[in-house]
Amino acid sequence: MSETRTESGFTRQTYRRVVYGVVGIGILGLLVGIALEHHLLGTVVYLLGAWIGGGIAFLAPRWSDTPLQDERDYELHNRASGLAMGITMALGLSIVPALYVLDAGGYMTISGTIGGGILVASALFLLYGVCLGIVQRRS
Amino acid sequence: MQNNLSKRRQEEGLSQGELAEAVGVTRQTINAIERDRYNPSLELAFKLAAYFDCSIEDIFDPQIE
Numbered sequence: 021m022s023e024t025r026t027e028s029g030f031t032r033q034t035y036r037r038v039v040y041g042v043v044g045i046g047i048l049g050l051l052v053g054i055a056l057e058h059h060l061l062g063t064v065v066y067l068l069g070a071w072i073g074g075g076i077a078f079l080a081p082r083w084s085d086t087p088l089q090d091e092r093d094y095e096l097h098n099r100a101s102g103l104a105m106g107i108t109m110a111l112g113l114s115i116v117p118a119l120y121v122l123d124a125g126g127y128m129t130i131s132g133t134i135g136g137g138i139l140v141a142s143a144l145f146l147l148y149g150v151c152l153g154i155v156q157r158r159s
Numbered sequence: 160m161q162n163n164l165s166k167r168r169q170e171e172g173l174s175q176g177e178l179a180e181a182v183g184v185t186r187q188t189i190n191a192i193e194r195d196r197y198n199p200s201l202e203l204a205f206k207l208a209a210y211f212d213c214s215i216e217d218i219f220d221p222q223i224e
Contacts, residue, residue, distance in 0.1 A: 032185055090184040091200050092191060 035080055035088045043073035105148055108141055116141075162219045165193040167211050182206040 046069015053062010081088045116138055123130045130138075168178050168189075175193070179186040184203060191197035199207070208215045 032187070086180060087183055087185050090188050091203060092184070092188040092197050095197075 032088050035076075035084075039073050039077045039080075042069050042076065045069050046073065105145075108144065112138075112141055112145075160198050160219055160221050161195055162192060164189070164207065164218055167218065168193075171211070178210070181210055 046066045049065025049069060050062045053059055053065065056062075119128070119130055119134070119138075122128045168175070173181075175189045176186045179189045182189075182203065183206070188197065188199075188203075192199055204215045204219060207218055211218065
């Protein structure tokens with residue numbers, strides 16, 4: 021089945037391959053940098069991959085003369101975001117309070133890693149709430 | 160919601176990609192609509208109806224009982 025193609029030959033499949041490929045190279049570069057103890061080089065490769073891949077993901081749909089993303093993609097992203105937030109909330113509400121109670125009772129100690137994870141999840145929820153508020157005000 | 164988009168498209172001798180380009184969406188979206196896996200927005204439903212020169216109800220059946 022034919023893929024929708026732009027005048028420049030840039031298809032949706034090509035778009036995805038380029039974005040995922042560039043970001044993937046960045047992540048691979050970071051891991052290789054860590055493994056070979058070239059942390060600065062790995063970080064530079066990662067940042068280039070993330071910025072270039074992100075830039076293409078953001079700009080290509082605006083510049084392309086055929087749709088690389090459409091309403092179905094936006095709905096899929098909305099559903100995936102809702103599912104991710106729901107899972108995070110369910111896990112957070114069912115586990116985090118218990119962890120703090122057990123920590124306070126001396127039954128366990130919340131490690132730095134777990135504490136960091138809780139902090140990140142909390143920050144994500146806060147960001148989600150702020151973004152939801154912005155979107156609600158604009159709609 | 161069911162639809163006869165695939166039948167109408169094939170009657171016109173169009174590929175999914177050609178119809179997608181005509182109404183400004185991706186081929187995957189046309190494919191998902193034809194397989195009843197995605198309900199299009201009102202805007203897209205109107206575009207499809209306008210393209211086939213018919214009403215939305217001629218393409219989409221909401222199956223409301």
